[in-house]
Amino acid sequence: MRDGKPLKVAVLGCGSVGSQVVRLLGEQSGDLAARVGAPVELVGVAVRRLDAAREVEVPEGLLTTDAAGLVARADVDLVVEVIGGIEPARSLILSALENGASVVTANKALLAEDGPTLFEAAEKAGRDLYYEAAVAGAIPILRPLRESLAGDKVTRVLGIVNGTTNFILDKMDSSGAGFTEALEEAQELGYAEADPTADVEGFDAAAKAAILASLAFHSRVTANDVYREGISEVTAADVQSAREMGSVVKLLAICELKDDAVAVRVHPAMIPRSHPLASVREAYNAVFVESQAAGQLMFYGPGAGGSPTASAVLGDLVTVARNRLANTRGAGESAYADRAVLPMGETLTRYHVAIDVADKAGVLAAVALAFAEHGVSIQTVRQEGRGDEAQLVVVSHEATDAQLSSTVEHLRGMDMVREVTSVMRVEGDQE
Known part of the structure; x- marks a missing residue:
């Protein structure tokens, strides 16, 4: 003393x-x-x-x-x-x-x-x-990962860790606004900076994901290890399509253990409205943690300010x-596990793909074959519109991101596909 x-x-x-x-x-x-x-x-x-x-x-x-x-x-x-x-x-x-x-x-x-x-x-x-x-x-998430769960094995951390992007996506969902309109409202209310790049392009969330993954998995993870996509390409049509599936679009930071390697990514994704993170509104943050012994935990509150x-x-x-x-010190860095970070191509994901197609016989079979050729199984498919308005909406089962990416490139090269209008990852079990 x-x-x-x-x-x-x-x-x-x-x-x-x-x-x-x-x-x-x-x-x-x-x-x-x-x-x-x-x-x-x-x-x-x-x-x-x-x-x-x-x-x-x-x-x-x-x-x-x-x-x-x-x-x-x-x-x-x-x-x-x-x-x-x-x-x-x-x-x-x-x-x-x-x-x-x-x-x-x-x-x-x-x-x-x-x-x-x-x-x-x-x-x-x-x-x-x-x-x-x-x-x-203000959300206490790092201390629980570092101390409260020190005796447990954390397997997944899934979070909304950027209030600006959550506000924008929430407004797009609740009002039908486009990205630009919702961003302008966020700036007027002080939720977004005059230059919102760090937020809307996912840089802020990627830095936070690196910190969360480092703590959760006892391995050194940097921002450069995090796969990153922002929300600037999310359209009102994407949000509407999610709504029709009973889902909502959120920018997620996802940190997972996969066969003793670490997968870390930040990107917009569709999650079912039944998921706890789907109810996180406006500029609030929430982090969902899964561990072997404690099970599922969620931390919620104001994430900035x-x-x-x-x-x-x-x-x-x-x-x-x-x-x-007391002349002592707390826990320092815990990086003993030294786990490798998986490249995004090896990470297992699911896709929601909207495809403008020619309205003629055989299109559905050809699209299904394209998925099959790349080892991607289809969970659901529906057709919307007819003639020049014909569109297929496909939700895949889990596959590597590389398989799904190559499937999308294949689709874009098909004569009967006019345009792949939307590609978005899907998290959680869709009903």
């Missing part, structure tokens, strides 16, 4: 999350001291510009543009990093650890790109590196502060 001396905290970044961390540190100082066992004192907040507008008032004298100097201070016990991005965040975290501070971060992009470097630095320094806020905001994310940061801060007082 420190004989009542305060634990000193430095915060890097004072945007939507950082400002709420600063607010909570001030408003809850008494409770935090009781929970930690010593006072928690904010000693500095690093920002790019001292004169920028901020959501909260930072106590006088704490703002600084010298982030490097702040993390190198010998009296700083804990560093909270919420600036995001790769650099200077990586260098600042490494410096903080080297100078004896423990670190709490919300930086999913950095963890997914270069987590092992950070974990090795924390191990060498004998300090904590906690990052609950990096995935799904300043206050929810700051709540996760403060939860980590309390744990790290307690460890510091």
Whole structure:
């Protein structure tokens, strides 16, 4: 114990999350001291510009543009990093650890790109590196994977981990809007950035999937290992077709164990409305975990936003502060399994394929033969319209993604196929 001396905290970044961390540190100082066992004192907040507008008032004298100097201070016990991005965040975290501070971060992009470097630095320094806020905001999902399920074998993690894309797809489902219209509404309401690329093209979700897979399967998985597709090509027709099947379209992060290898992917998929994830509306997140002993678990809540994310940061801060007082540290990286990551082509999936075809005898048989030639079994097929409006909608049984991809290419080369208008993966048992 420190004989009542305060634990000193430095915060890097004072945007939507950082400002709420600063607010909570001030408003809850008494409770935090009781929970930690010593006072928690904010000693500095690093920002790019001292004169920028901020959501909260930072106590006088704490703002600084010298982030490097702040993390190198010998009296700083804990560093909270919420600036995001790769650099200077990586260098600042490494410096903080080297100078004896423990670190709490919300930086999913950095963890997914270069987590092992950070974990090795924390191990060498004998300090904590906690990052609950990096995935799904306030939802406690990383700690259960790392601690609560440490005695179990997790086999699958399936989640909606990006609120922006869930809001867009939910609006397309509920109102019949197209992608562009739903995106514009998300931007007007502040759910989507002016440049929404990281969200709608799946980069944000892929980083989170890499972190989830690393924890769940005790193997190093980076964002580059994650197969990624965004939602910008999802059409109102796709959403309508899903509705007719009793399904809904969601952008899913899917992490699975397959014969002791890891399969990790992010893409839009149709899931039955009976699935728990189908009821996740607007900008909320949810993560569905399957394990051998515990069975099926679901974690649900706000996945982004300043206050929810700051709540996760403060939860980590309390744990790290307690460890510091007890002169111990929490669990570090667990990568002992060292499982290989399957390429997407070897991953088992199912497809929903909409095909514009010539309305004449033999078309259905020819399409079925194309699937069979590539070793793909058909679960259901239906024809919609006639003449120039004729369309076949096929849902496959499970096959490798490579088999399904080659089937689609075969279909596109057939004379009687005018166009393959939609290809989407299917998850869950369709009724």
